[in-house]
Amino acid sequence: MTERDDAVSLGEAHDLEAVRDALVEWYEADHRDFPWRRTDDPYAILVSEVMSQQTQLGRVVEAWEEFLERWPTTADLAGADRADVVGFWTDHSLGYNNRAKYLHESAQQVESEYDGSFPESPDELQELMGVGPYTANAVSSFAFNNGNAVVDTNVKRVCYRVFSVPDDDAAFETAANELMPDDRSRVWNNAIMELGGVACTQTPRCDEAGCPWREWCDAYASGDFTAPDVPTQPSFEGSRRQFRGRVVGTLREYDELELDTLGHRIRVDYAPDGEYGREWLEGLLDDLADDGLVTLERGDSRAETVARLRR
Incomplete structure (x- = not known):
């Protein structure tokens, strides 16, 4: 072109x-009638934008409605157990769990720093955890008609x-x-x-x-319909995202597990000394610990390491 x-x-x-x-x-x-297009509630719009980042819009509708039914306001979400929010994200296959963590933290910011009222400008909205320029513009536009x-x-x-x-x-x-x-x-x-x-x-x-x-x-x-290359989303099946989600889901059920017990529960080909073994699993757990989702109690050996969901 x-x-x-x-x-x-x-x-x-x-x-x-x-x-x-x-x-x-x-x-x-x-135009397509998505429910978040029928509201100017900035919280509801933020939830839709975060969910849509890695999920097809058709699948977002049900998750969005269920999320808002469970946590209808920022106050409700801010007071929720983070593990429950992350668990919801995992159960609905909504992508990276840290997006749920950031959404939870942004709700706490709105309540503690903004007295429950959302900031309205794109620059102010970017002060919320996990909200970048695109999401800030979207929320400012769709909630306040005030975006770029x-x-x-x-x-x-x-x-x-x-x-x-x-x-x-x-x-x-x-x-x-x-x-x-x-x-x-x-x-x-x-x-x-x-x-x-x-x-x-x-x-x-x-x-x-x-x-x-x-x-x-x-x-x-x-007749030349060339367009910029669109990066392809890595496959979810077999990805670190998938197994991070399985770790969180399993620890929600069992609360705490030793390393090898956890490994065998999240993948059938887990082998303590293999490619998908203790070293691989500790890497996942370290990432989740950095995100504030799990805690690790390390024993004298890797086999004695215990993982717990952070409450």
Whole structure:
């Protein structure tokens, strides 16, 4: 795909008002109805954003609803046993357990540092544990209509194809913020992510999805639908993530276990002196201890090491 001259802004090359109106009208006419799009509760939105980081949106809905039923407010989550929160994360296969830990800690911050009220700006939201620029912008946008442009993989793909924005993070951020109308971050960020999620997908569905930007789209005009490479998510099956989750789940059930007993319970091919043996398991446990999820009582030998879930 031929890249445009970086000196030419999107506003100089296109009628931005028409571009913006076309996308918002398309989104408001029909879009996927996720429950977190029906609320402006920053806590509920934060939970949805954290869950969505490693899980397909269709699977997030049930987990999100169950999570909020169990811990409906930041006060409820802040007062919860962290092991229960991590256990919920593991049981619902929501990805890295430290995301549950950070969500729990951020709820405690909201209660202790912000008197139960969420900060509203992206910069302030990044003070919460585990909340980076993307999540902060999303929460600020969807809860308070106060965010900058959200730049995820979908938005990058749209900008690259439609406006030939170079495959560069700074260029994507500049273009996304230029495209976004003032004081409309809630609807705009939902709309442009929806465009990338249902129309400008890796295999484009321009006509089928009625893409509102076809008349401005460089890719549609040229037939070249190249897009930046999208990193693939490592397989969960057999991963350290999976076994970290099994460790937490097993210790929730048994409270404490010696190293070899734990090893045999989390994988059938555990062999104390083998590739997946005591050294491998201690590495997992050390990681979980660093995350504040387990404690280790080391004996005179590795075999006598006892792992406990931190309460």
